[in-house]
Each structure stands twice: as structure tokens, then as C-alpha cells.
Amino acid sequence: MPRLDRLSTLIARFSLTVTPAREAVANLGICRAGKDGAMRVSLTPHESGRLGLGCDAITARLDWGGASNPLLAALPERVEMTVETGSETASLLRVFAAEASEMRCGAGPVLDRLGEVIVIRLLRAEIARGAASPGLLAGLADPRLGRAIVAMHDAPERAWTVPDLAAEAALSPSRFAELFAGTVGRTPLAYLREWRMTLARQDLVRGDRVQAVAHRYGYASAEALTRAFRKIHGECPMRIRRSAA
Template identity: 50%
Template structure:
């Protein structure tokens, strides 16, 4: 597969920057990231997916058992992942080292351990996502789109410039495809039209900005809406509430923290 990162198309950085990752110790029923050991006690396998992903593993072999929150289903990468993703650490000594260090930090209770664990988990998940993207996906979704060397260029462009007035023709040219071929391929591989994906991405980012307290009219302009009213209609259709209500809720949270 062509190295798109070397060509200037980093498929993960914008998504990583937009969604904060938090890790909490969890039991087997709630854990979404589990590292298990082999007979020698060395980290041998990572399981990542839906809660309970490590169910059935011998507790004596569990080195790491945590719940990862990385933006929930608002993060299109998390929404596109399979319910269970397995990675054998025998094929990646560096990841095995990170997993072992994570196990050490979780068990030692040192100062700053929570922050270190978050960063180690981010490293593991990014490496897992790279492996998943390189392997491709058996079903439609963002992972499949990012795995495609043509569509990934268009998707990264949408991620990086959500406020641009994107036309299918613009995205088709970036992908190096004819307009009809681009539209057909995008729908087949990603599972929705380019316009629908762009709209969903814009509203995801808009919700984040409103929760930070940004003004509705500024958010509407930022993400390419012609008017606050048009933005409000789209936002209500997606989230079932008015963007003003979302901003007001954010203000109460900010005031409570300040108090």
C-alpha cells in the first residue's frame, strides 16, 4: 500500500487531536482494552473492542484490564471499529514493551500514573488502528475508507478542512477518480455519500465547540453553514436539541467548575 503519511496525508492525527482519550481501570465485563500474558508472564496479546472484550480470559493471565473512552460513537474511528480486534504482540516487540510498561504503571501507583497510562494507551490504540487500516476492513465504514489509498485522500481533506465548501468534484480530483467513480466507490466502501459524511463530521465538531462555550453563529460559520438557522436545523436533526441549549448547558458546567 502506498505510504500516504509520507505523501502528506496523515490519516489519524486530526482525529487524535479532536477526541480526548481517557483510560480507567475496569473489570472484565466493562473493559474495552485487555492485555493478556503467555505462559512465561510476558505480554502476548491485545484485545480491543466493545465492553467485555476480554471475557473468558484466565484472570491470572490478565496484565491490563481497562475501559477506554475516546469520544464514544462521536469519534468516527471508534464507531467504525469491529466489536473485537485481536493483535498478537509477538509480531511487534515495541508494542509489547508499551503494554508491559502500561501494566507496570497500573500496578505501581506512582505519582502521575494516570497521565502516563493515558499516553501509553494512546500509543497502543494508534498502533492498533494503523494495523487495522493497513489490513483493511471486511465491511463498509471509515476504516475501510482510510484503508483505500484513493478515498483516504478525500477523507483526510474533509477532516482537515471541515468548513470548506466541498463539492464531490473537488473530492474526486483529490482522490484521483472521475466524479461518477468517486461517488460510487465512496458509497460502497464508506457506506454513505461524501456529503453525508461531511455533514456528520461537521456536526460532530460543532457539538464539541458548543460544549466548550463557543457562540452558535461562530460555530455555524466555522463549519460552512450559510446561516445560524440552517445550522440549528441540521443540529436538531442530528442531536434532537437546539444548539443554543447545548451552549447553555456548557455554560452551566463551566460556571460550576469555576465555583
């Protein structure tokens, strides 16, 4: 069975930017090697979080879709990873620190790309640890549920049913529904609807027509999309499209 890629589709949907910033407004920090010979990278993905590093650090502001990004929304208040100085990740952190400190020509795009790699490695580590509370990361960490979630991410337009998704997870429909709700914190079809509406909002902000967005994500009409969109976002999709114009 091929190795499951839990992150690529999610990551591709949200553009990431990184800007050097003071610790007071930063949400990404890299502590240079201390006496123990290790480096540390910290991310506080929510607005309420504060780094509070207490070390010689490079700090930056990372923007990656905010609350609309389900990966960021699923993370705890603080995500940390300790890195041995001789490792591949430590080399990556050192390059990031040098670019952020010197800000030479082209530093902006370099920081964006390095920041994305750093965040992916943090996410991998968080998934490998296993989430302590229900949510998307807990679902992705489960090898059975992860396959069903990735299937929804990859084909949001498909008319998924619980039996279809259960087959992806190689579970009975009843066991799948129970495990999904307990692990992710919502039913499979509620998660699918939220994912579709996240994508629909992105497309509407870009200026796509409501009817086109409806068909893109499996809705029979603009009216059907509007009902689902209003339930999730509390406003009309046409209003989102007009405000983005």
C-alpha cells in the same frame, strides 16, 4: 507523493483517558506472554462488548469520546492484535502493564498517553487489515478515498463539492461517488455533514456561540447550522450549549 496520515486529525479531536478497571467493566485488556511467547492486546470499543480474555491480564477502562468518536464507532465489536515479546510494541505493553499495576505518582497521565499509543497501533493494524464491512475504516484503508476523507477532516469549513473531493482521490466524480458510497456506507457530502456536526457539538459543549460555530464550519448563518445539526443530532444546538453551561 507524501505519505498519507489518515489518523492524526481525528485523534487530536478526542481526548483519551485510561483507568485501571476490573475485567467486568473494562474494555481494554493486555494478556501477558503465554506459552507461545506472544502477548495480546484486545479492545472492545462498544458498550455491548465484553473482553472475555481467559488469560493473565491487565485490564482498564478506556474512554475516548464514546459514540461521538467516528473512529470508535467504525470499529468492530472486538479489535485484537498479537504481539511478539521482543517487539517494540511488546515493550510498550509491558510499561503500560507495570504502570497500571503499581499506580505510582503520575500514573494517570502516563496511562493516558500510553493508552493513546496502544490504540493508534490497533487502528493502524485494523486499517492495514482492511475493514470487512462499509464504514470509516474501510474508506481510510482505500488509498484514493483516504485522501478525500483526510481532506474533509483537515478542512471541514471548506465548501467541498463532489468534484473537489474526486480530484483529491484522482477519480472521476461519478466513479468517486459510487466508490465512496459503497465503501463508507454514505455519500461523500453526507459524511462531510456528519463530521462537521460532530465538531460543532464538541464546540457547543465547550460553550462556543452558535453563530461562531456556524461560521467555523462553513455555514452561512446560525439558522443553517441549526437545520443541519437537528437533522444529525435530533436536537437544537442552542439546547446543547445551554446544558453545558
